[in-house]
Amino acid sequence: MNVKKFFANLINIKILKKIVLKGFSFILNNFSDKVFLSNLIINHLKNNHFLLNFVLDKIQTNEYNPISEIAPYLVYKVEKGREIVDDRYSYQKKYNDFDIKETEKVLDIGSGAYPFPLATHLADLYTGETTHRTEKIVLDNRPFFECDIEKMPFKDNEFDFSCCSHLLEHVENPHIACEEIMRISKRGYIETPTKTSDMMYNFTHLKNHHKWHVNIINNTIVFIEWKENERRNMGTNYFFNMIQSKWKNPFQEIVYDNVDMFVGMLKWTNHFYYMVINNKGEIVKTNLM
Numbered sequence: 528m529n530v531k532k533f534f535a536n537l538i539n540i541k542i543l544k545k546i547v548l549k550g551f552s553f554i555l556n557n558f559s560d561k562v563f564l565s566n567l568i569i570n571h572l573k574n575n576h577f578l579l580n581f582v583l584d585k586i587q588t589n590e591y592n593p594i595s596e597i598a599p600y601l602v603y604k605v606e607k608g609r610e611i612v613d614d615r616y617s618y619q620k621k622y623n624d625f626d627i628k629e630t631e632k633v634l635d636i637g638s639g640a641y642p643f644p645l646a647t648h649l650a651d652l653y654t655g656e657t658t659h660r661t662e663k664i665v666l667d668n669r670p671f672f673e674c675d676i677e678k679m680p681f682k683d684n685e686f687d688f689s690c691c692s693h694l695l696e697h698v699e700n701p702h703i704a705c706e707e708i709m710r711i712s713k714r715g716y717i718e719t720p721t722k723t724s725d726m727m728y729n730f731t732h733l734k735n736h737h738k739w740h741v742n743i744i745n746n747t748i749v750f751i752e753w754k755e756n757e758r759r760n761m762g763t764n765y766f767f768n769m770i771q772s773k774w775k776n777p778f779q780e781i782v783y784d785n786v787d788m789f790v791g792m793l794k795w796t797n798h799f800y801y802m803v804i805n806n807k808g809e810i811v812k813t814n815l816m
Contacts, residue, residue, distance in 0.1 A: 607775060615692060615718070616644050618786045623716060623794050631687035634712065636676055637694035640665055646690060650674055677703045681711040689715035693790075696720060696737045701750045702812035705801045714796040719743065722751075724789040728767040732760040743791030747800040747815070754806045 627633055627645050635646035640662035642649050650672040654664050674680055676691070677700055689712035691704075696719050698704045708715060722740040725731055731753065742749040769778040782789055793799060803812040 607773065615641060618783065619692075619716075619718070619792070622787060622792055625688070625716065625794070627688055632685070633688045633690070634681075634686045636679075636689055636691040636708065638665065638671075642667075642669075643690040643692065645688075648672070648686070650676075650679065652676070676707060679707050679711055683710055684713050686712040687714070688712060691715065692718040693720060695748070695750070696739050696741055699738070701739060701748075702801055702803050702814075705748065705799070705814075709798050715794075717743070717748065717793040717795070717799075719748075719791050721789055721791055726761060727789075728770070729761045729764050731758055741791055743793045746793070746795060747802065748791075748793060750801065750803045752804065752806040 625645060632648065633643070633646045634648045634650060635643040636650050638646065638649035638651050642665050646669065648670045649666075651664060652673070652675055654666070654673060656663075672680065676694065676698060689708055691708055695701050695704055695717065708717070719741040720730075720737070721742070725737055725740055730736055737753065739750040739752055742751070766778055769776050770782055772779070800815050801813065802810060802815060805811050
């Protein structure tokens with residue numbers, strides 16, 4: 528066995544690999560000029576193309592934090608990530624003053640695995656696992672209703688406030704859902720992902736997932752049906768893995784500090800407007816006129 532193959536097999540040992548990576552991380556995380564040191568090491572490896580290619584190939588994972596354009600996955604970060612996807616309320620309250628009183632009746636429509644903390648009542652179409660939710664639904668001491676958003680079993684203005692987060696992009700008839708939301712609640716909060724979000728997270732190719740990409744402009748929600756040629760695999764799940772990673776990384780920071788670029792938020796009172804555009808570009812439903 529030649530020397531190169533011997534060391535290649537040695538580095539492939541899982542335990543040794545972790546020791547090497549953590550040691551490398553410790554040096555970089557405690558060095559005053561991390562980019563300088565990273566580039567210094569990479570420039571040294573450039574003299575040996577075999578070692579450079581081997582290192583970049585073997586240690587690329589979704590849990591290495593880029594600090595150098597030359598070797599973007601080389602630095603192992605041990606700092607915990609923010610887990611933004613699983614904790615929507617942490618950013619929702621930064622952007623919105625919900626002004627909900629303790630005596631008010633609040634419905635979370637599509638409560639799922641992460642119900643709105645201020646809700647007094649919960650509602651969802653499915654209690655089991657779906658293509659939209661793999662986590663277990665939360666059922667606690669709050670009243671729960673299994674119902675369709677397009678036909679909810681509530682009286683007019685039964686709720687003081689309703690929250691509908693990351694649901695309307697899925698529904699078959701968003702105009703009916705919007706009318707129901709306004710019918711059963713006096714005011715509320717609506718949140719949907721943006722087109723940018725769907726593309727970066729590679730949701731566009733998932734069958735029976737998001738039917739609409741949504742723009743929220745002031746008090747108007749614009750639903751645009753995805754065209755068939757847009758339902759493509761973007762070729763990478765990198766950004767989805769980054770936002771889900773338990774380790775802190777720059778993409779989590781970008782999203783956390785600019786959430787309003789990745790989701791649309793609408794806090795409404797009495798009513799809001801909607802427009803539904805099909806994949807042919809035709810306005811099929813609206814309450815603007």
